[in-house]
Amino acid sequence: MSTQAAPAIEARQVHKHFGHAVALKGVDFTLPQGESLTLFGPNGAGKTTLVRILATLARANSGEIRLFGQDLAEGGSNLRRRIGVVSHKSFLYGALTASQNLLFYARMFDLADPHRSVEEILERVGLAHRMHDAVGTFSRGLEQRCAIARALIHDPDLLLFDEPFTGLDPEAADQLVGLLHQLHDSSRTVLLTSHDLNRGAEMADQIAILASGRVVYQARRDEFSGADLASLYRTATQKGRA
Amino acid sequence: MWRKIFVLVQKDLLSEWTSKEILSSTVFFSVLVLMVFNFGFETVADRMAAGPGILWTTFLFAGILGMNRLFLTEREDGGIEGLMLCPIDRTTLYLAKWLSLLVILSLTEIATLAVFILFFNIALQGGLVALILVIVLGTAGLAALGTTFAAMAVRTRTREMMLPMLLIPIAVPLLMAAVKCTGAVLGGATLASVSSWIQLLIAFDVIFLAVGYMTFPTILEE
Amino acid sequence: MASSSPPDANLQPQPPGTARVDRAVSIVPAPALIALAAVAMVASLYSALLYAPTDSFQGNIQRIFYIHMPAALTMYIAVTLLFFASVLYLQKRDDRWDEVGAAAAEVGILFGTVVMITGPMWARPVWGTWWTWDAKLTSTFILWLILIAYLMLRAYGGAPEQVARFCAVLGIIGFLDLPIIHFSVMWWRTMHPQPVVLTEGGLGANLPGSMLATVALGMLAALLLFAVLFRYRLRVERMSRRLMAMRRSLDFSQEENL
Numbered sequence: 001m002s003t004q005a006a007p008a009i010e011a012r013q014v015h016k017h018f019g020h021a022v023a024l025k026g027v028d029f030t031l032p033q034g035e036s037l038t039l040f041g042p043n044g045a046g047k048t049t050l051v052r053i054l055a056t057l058a059r060a061n062s063g064e065i066r067l068f069g070q071d072l073a074e075g076g077s078n079l080r081r082r083i084g085v086v087s088h089k090s091f092l093y094g095a096l097t098a099s100q101n102l103l104f105y106a107r108m109f110d111l112a113d114p115h116r117s118v119e120e121i122l123e124r125v126g127l128a129h130r131m132h133d134a135v136g137t138f139s140r141g142l143e144q145r146c147a148i149a150r151a152l153i154h155d156p157d158l159l160l161f162d163e164p165f166t167g168l169d170p171e172a173a174d175q176l177v178g179l180l181h182q183l184h185d186s187s188r189t190v191l192l193t194s195h196d197l198n199r200g201a202e203m204a205d206q207i208a209i210l211a212s213g214r215v216v217y218q219a220r221r222d223e224f225s226g227a228d229l230a231s232l233y234r235t236a237t238q239k240g241r242a
Numbered sequence: 243m244w245r246k247i248f249v250l251v252q253k254d255l256l257s258e259w260t261s262k263e264i265l266s267s268t269v270f271f272s273v274l275v276l277m278v279f280n281f282g283f284e285t286v287a288d289r290m291a292a293g294p295g296i297l298w299t300t301f302l303f304a305g306i307l308g309m310n311r312l313f314l315t316e317r318e319d320g321g322i323e324g325l326m327l328c329p330i331d332r333t334t335l336y337l338a339k340w341l342s343l344l345v346i347l348s349l350t351e352i353a354t355l356a357v358f359i360l361f362f363n364i365a366l367q368g369g370l371v372a373l374i375l376v377i378v379l380g381t382a383g384l385a386a387l388g389t390t391f392a393a394m395a396v397r398t399r400t401r402e403m404m405l406p407m408l409l410i411p412i413a414v415p416l417l418m419a420a421v422k423c424t425g426a427v428l429g430g431a432t433l434a435s436v437s438s439w440i441q442l443l444i445a446f447d448v449i450f451l452a453v454g455y456m457t458f459p460t461i462l463e464e
Numbered sequence: 465m466a467s468s469s470p471p472d473a474n475l476q477p478q479p480p481g482t483a484r485v486d487r488a489v490s491i492v493p494a495p496a497l498i499a500l501a502a503v504a505m506v507a508s509l510y511s512a513l514l515y516a517p518t519d520s521f522q523g524n525i526q527r528i529f530y531i532h533m534p535a536a537l538t539m540y541i542a543v544t545l546l547f548f549a550s551v552l553y554l555q556k557r558d559d560r561w562d563e564v565g566a567a568a569a570e571v572g573i574l575f576g577t578v579v580m581i582t583g584p585m586w587a588r589p590v591w592g593t594w595w596t597w598d599a600k601l602t603s604t605f606i607l608w609l610i611l612i613a614y615l616m617l618r619a620y621g622g623a624p625e626q627v628a629r630f631c632a633v634l635g636i637i638g639f640l641d642l643p644i645i646h647f648s649v650m651w652w653r654t655m656h657p658q659p660v661v662l663t664e665g666g667l668g669a670n671l672p673g674s675m676l677a678t679v680a681l682g683m684l685a686a687l688l689l690f691a692v693l694f695r696y697r698l699r700v701e702r703m704s705r706r707l708m709a710m711r712r713s714l715d716f717s718q719e720e721n722l
């Protein structure tokens with residue numbers, strides 16, 4: 001299989017436990033390059049654990065994960081250049097300004113022209129006017145925009161968003177939707193998790209439901225409707241709770 | 243690799259310089275501890291004899307505070323995980339954190355030393371360079387162990403309380419060596435007279451830096 | 465591409481690498497081991513209290529030595545075992561090595577406590593103080609503290625997987641520190657009776673034969689006692705892991721049946 005055709009993410013029988021609590025009980029899914037997948041699931045379903053594993057922040061206990069055809073465990077540093085992560089934590093340093101934070105990451109990712117990359121990304125997310133302000137002074141919405149800038153600055157092929165709509169006011173949420181639409185092009189793959197059925201599926205090519213550590217439902221965008229989704233979700237999560 | 247280490251240390255120091263969160267607490271704490279020690283010893287002779295021990299005990303306690311702060315904030319902002327997302331080896335990350343900690347601890351200790359000289363009326367007799375060398379060697383060891391243990395401690399249930407429990411028993415020989423060497427220098431002797439202690443310091447630093455370097459990926463794993 | 469591995473190694477037949485540990489633990493059937501240890505302990509007590517000659521300087525109190533020294537040596541042996549278990553765990557990531565480490569540390573600390581109690585009991589009549597910061601006592605005390613720190617890490621370290629890794633790191637660091645502690649404490653100051661068994665004249669050159677025999681017997685008894693306690697502690701640890709694995713799979717299969 002050539003790297004061109006390799007799926008962005010290929011997960012097979014991924015297991016993860018913490019002591020006697022099992023977080024992921026055999027997750028299977030495939031996400032082709034250039035597509036966008038939204039993963040729904042209730043709290044405790046294992047969404048964050050899965051994203052952390054994909055982001056190389058955690059290691060699965062067993063199973064196989066391949067990103068762009070490369071084994072995740074062995075890919076190491078080089079794979080990380082191709083991944084951008086937005087999560088609950090901003091991964092930003094509160095005492096430093098937006099521009100200082102981004103400059104730091106630009107340098108860590110070995111970008112050719114760090115200063116220019118920083119300026120460009122700040123323009124793109126609409127933070128240029130606050131670039132010299134300490135990130136600690138930002139509102140949640142602005143902080144998240146800066147986090148997204150951080151995730152995008154090295155132009156990754158795969159974007160992982162873990163519940164990005166949490167804590168955002170409607171205006172900020174709309175802005176995020178706009179940004180997600182922008183990012184949805186054939187050169188980038190996006191995986192987004194959400195526990196809010198109303199948001200997050202608008203620009204997805206595929207949706208899936210994660211419940212009790214497993215993918216219980218998967219479908220392409222055109223195969224379902226909003227109402228289907230709501231009842232499917234309810235059934236899937238009730239099963240898990242029994 | 244060294245370029246990235248430099249970028250990292252620069253970021254840590256810039257962050258600390260802007261907020262002065264760590265340094266302000268550790269320096270103030272050191273002053274308070276020195277003052278308490280001062281009252282704990284009755285005569286001038288007692289104070290002089292205990293001087294090096296007092297100095298290093300203060301370095302240790304303030305150092306533990308500093309280590310906890312450095313790693314605790316990393317955990318909250320997701321700072322160290324942000325570093326884990328970068329294309330940098332986790333072993334290299336260890337060296338960078340070690341250096342950042344070394345610089346921050348050293349800055350604290352310089353301030354502490356100044357106050358110490360003041361409170362205890364120490365006449366340095368030209369041994370300043372030797373003294374600085376001893377302090378750097380000792381601090382390098384504390385920072386090496388501290389980076390390893392603080393990274394572990396903040397991930398445990400007892401969090402920052404775990405750090406002194408892990409660090410102090412292991413660091414005892416380092417402290418002994420540092421105290422002996424400091425005592426010698428303050429007393430006007432040369433470093434050659436305590437060469438075995440200096441060798442012990444160096445051996446300690448090298449061994450635990452190596453172990454820390456090799457085990458850091460394991461500690462950061464989840 | 466390899467096929468996915470089974471989710472729970474603890475429930476599968478044991479992998480070959482750890483067979484050696486299991487064999488070592490079960491090489492002597494439990495009843496025989498206990499009997500042997502009991503016999504050795506009784507013999508050693510008799511030897512220490514009645515057979516060995518009374519020390520000309522210290523009098524009968526010196527007999528504590530026959531418990532004190534073997535206990536101390538056994539603690540050091542436990543720590544060495546802990547070190548190897550830690551290294552092997554980090555290399556192979558096999559939980560069984562983590563279990564060995566946990567058992568070794570706990571039983572080791574028990575022997576350490578015996579040393580810490582018999583030490584002052586012996587010191588008081590002979591040296592006039594309960595405690596002194598001399599080389600051997602300080603070294604052993606620090607080691608005891610390191611083992612306590614190890615147990616704290618076991619108790620409060622977080623999730624079991626994390627605890628195993630952290631404790632292994634501490635086990636390695638603690639062991640590597642021992643020679644450094646030894647030298648630093650020795651150079652600091654010394655007051656302990658000079659080594660009477662391991663001296664320059666060769667093993668036991670300074671001791672009369674009967675005392676040496678008693679020490680040897682004491683050492684044998686201590687090691688056998690350690691083996692018995694270690695074996696049971698290891699069993700308990702192993703069972704508790706299996707229980708945890710069962711809880712995991714129960715959780716898992718509950719989902720399957722829906």
